[in-house]
Amino acid sequence: MIAIRKPGPLITVLLHAALLLVTLFALFPIYFTFQASLQPGNTLYSTELQLWPANPTGENYAYVLFSLPMVTWLRNSFIVALATTVVTLVIAVSAAYALSRFRFRGRGSLMTIMLALQAFPSLLALFAYYLLLNQVGLTNTLVGLVLVYAAGAIVLNIWNLKGYFDTIPVDLEEAAMIDGCTPTQAFLRVMLPLARPALATTALFGFLAGWNEYIIAQTLLFDEALYTAPVGIFGLQDGFRNPWGWFAAASFIVSVPVVILFLILQRNLVSGLTQGG
């Protein structure tokens, strides 16, 4: 809120205190995971509050990285997430461009129908996906997984990108076309660079969706060598006591790349989300 008077020192202190409190709420679970990953053995099962391990150790990291096929799982996750991002981005960008820049019959209904399809809880149609993938021999493959993830992302991405493209004035493309560009050239050279925040946001969420998904991957992959990281990590549960130290170390390893990605792209988030959408 834009205040008129200069706030007094008491207000300033109170506001910062409130902010600090909320930030603690936001960061504590992340900090907790980090310190838990450094706890040796079963010391996490303590009835005392511990905020820093008495004997911090890297053994959880060593175990998770070298005794488990974690590197393979991370590679699988990376392939799936990247493929999902690229496939959905290419398909959605071109469709969103057509919907934003061309006028044709059925354009409005097409947008509505796509949104309507999104209302289907595809999680409950897992066996339909299974059957579909089985027909083309893609069960228990990473390609099949990418196909299912793309299903969840394409429509929303089209909507988001179309909304953003609508906010970019056509004059620039027109100018390019007067200079002799085809619509496609104008699109690639003029529009795409301007839509960078929306592209970055869409790509980020596409990547996160593939990198983070657990339930579907767990249903469609049987082969340990094909597991994505979450499936592999959840497989460590032994039904009795969960190996929390390993979970924490693995969670940290998996989260760090996405958090970094998020921080790099965060400047785009506000404009990418509020202009389009």
Add this chain to the structure above:
Amino acid sequence: MAQTRADLGARPAALPQRRDNQTRLTAAAYLAPALCAIAIVNVFPILYSLYMSLTNRNGPRRFPVGQFELTGFENYARLLSQPTFYIVFLKSVAFALVCVALFFVFGLALALLLEHPAIRGRAIWRTLLILPWAVPTWVTALVWKFMFNGQFGTINHVLRGVGLPAPDWLTVPFTAWVAIVIVNLWMSYPFFMLILIGGLGTIPGDLYEAASLDGAGFWRQLFSITIPLLRPVAVPALILSAIAQFQMFNTVYLMTRGGPFARVGESGSTELLLVWGYNQGFQGSMMYGLTSAFSIVVFLILLAMTLGATRLTNATRGAYE
């Protein structure tokens, strides 16, 4: 700050159109990959579920190839005559409403706090505050599940430390519910905070100046200026989020599996719509026919919500142009 959609859209965004086959072909070529993909990965599963929902494929095996036949609307009759279905439905509505209301209040409070002129180091605070969003949902579920553990969990360490009662959060129906709401708030508020910061940036400062001169205090300004002018940004986000919360699955499933369960045959206290459907269809009983009927019913409900929402947001958008 970004323009919002409210400022735009009045200007037609289309290219100069020549109504010839060339244009039409170009548009079709751009749309073709998306339409093919949507037909295969979005439309087919819906039609297949519709077909399944009319069969008695409620077998014990995982994805069986076995025998099943069309039985008409038997699954629908069975589903809609179960009191559990309605309980689960109402529970999900309540969950969505409570969550979305909390997201908005918390997000708005933070947005206002961050935009307050007294705050130093705004960019750093903002970066720290959006971090929960970047954490994978399954990590969120795991970490909070541990923190809510009755015996070893951090939350109870703290509660015992200050002499408050320390319930076994995830095994008591009410506290399990509170726990999933808190976790959901933790992972979802950053989105609202960012959206509302964007929205605050579009409100002209002289409105507040004028209001101050007229003697309007903070709350008056909040309810008469800030919230009404945030509507174009907030309403679509609230509706989309409500629909998403209605479909909440991952975090809740990974934290509680829908439990605690009081009795066999009754729904668990955190067994929201999709958790219940998943438990019915893919855990133990494998009732594909019934689950398909359920997915079609949920589809229709969400469809009505979505279409109603688009109409509503169009209406609000129109009001500000």
